[in-house]
Amino acid sequence: xxKDLWDQNQGVAVVALLRHFGCPCCxxxxxxxxxxxxxxxxxxVKLIAVGVGAPDKARMLAERLPFPMDCLxxxxxxxxxxxxxxxxxxxxxxxxxxxxKVLSRxxxxxxxxxxxxxxxxxxxxxxxLQQGGMFVFRGxxxxxxxxxxxxxxxxxLDDVFDVCCKVPVA
Numbered sequence: 001x002x003k004d005l006w007d008q009n010q011g012v013a014v015v016a017l018l019r020h021f022g023c024p025c026c027x028x029x030x031x032x033x034x035x036x037x038x039x040x041x042x043x044x045v046k047l048i049a050v051g052v053g054a055p056d057k058a059r060m061l062a063e064r065l066p067f068p069m070d071c072l073x074x075x076x077x078x079x080x081x082x083x084x085x086x087x088x089x090x091x092x093x094x095x096x097x098x099x100x101k102v103l104s105r106x107x108x109x110x111x112x113x114x115x116x117x118x119x120x121x122x123x124x125x126x127x128x129l130q131q132g133g134m135f136v137f138r139g140x141x142x143x144x145x146x147x148x149x150x151x152x153x154x155x156x157l158d159d160v161f162d163v164c165c166k167v168p169v170a
Contacts, residue, residue, distance in 0.1 A: 002080060005073075006046040008140050012164050013046040017081060017132040019093075020052035021061045021074075022121025024113045025102055025152035026132065030067045031112035036157060037068065043165035047071045052078055052130050053122040064115040076122070078130055086147050087131040093151055102152030109152075136163045 006013035016033055018026035033049060040047045050073045051058055058074040061067055075081065081088070102109060121128060134155035136144035144163040146155040 003140075005048050006137065010139055011046060011137075012044065013048055013137045014040060014160055014164060015048045015050065015135045015137065017075075017084070017086060017134070018049060018051040019130055019132045019148075019151065020120075020122050020127050021057040022053070022118055022128070023151070024109060024116055025154075026051065027061065027065060027116055028102075028105065028109045028112040028152075029132075029154050030061060030065055032108070032154075032157065033071075034065070034067050036161075037071070039161065039165060045164050048073065050075050050080055052076070052081065052127040053120065057120045057122060060117055060120040064117060064120075065112070076124075076127075078127065081130055081132075084133060084135065084145075084147075086133050087149070088129055090129055092131050092149070093129050098149035098153035101150075105152075134160060136160060138164075 016029065018029060020026065030049060033047060037047055049071055053074055054076050055074045058072050062069045062072050131148045131150065133145070133147040135142060144160065148154060
């Protein structure tokens with residue numbers, strides 16, 4: 001169960017919903033999250049990444065990127081995406097102006113897809129039309145939510161860190 005992934009009383013969790021495991025932009029996001037994992041861990045924040053596709057597709061990303069398997073979950077039926085009302089569709093995926101943001105991160109994208117495989121793409125091709133998002137939960141409370149407007153339009157991690165990792169000033 002999704003709610004069992006972190007302490008529902010006081011735990012803090014960052015939940016990154018990737019588009020799907022075969023999305024090169026999501027490999028870039030997963031790479032950035034992996035590089036930030038120590039910062040999340042030191043703040044006591046549970047990092048959770050979810051992608052559209054079967055578990056074997058998630059394993060491809062985890063092994064080839066690499067990405068920690070204990071933080072990665074598969075959602076083949078897009079249930080979390082539907083529950084969180086994330087964007088879906090052809091226009092959002094291929095023609096949204098927000099998708100152009102990925103061009104400013106071309107070097108990071110190229111590095112992240114060094115071991116990329118299109119085989120990680122979901123078998124049900126409709127899954128490639130799903131957009132992702134970033135959410136921060138403190139216990140059961142949703143304290144940050146951002147839906148990706150288009151492909152590669154990820155939440156700024158500085159914003160996420162501000163919500164979950166800043167040490168309160170005494």
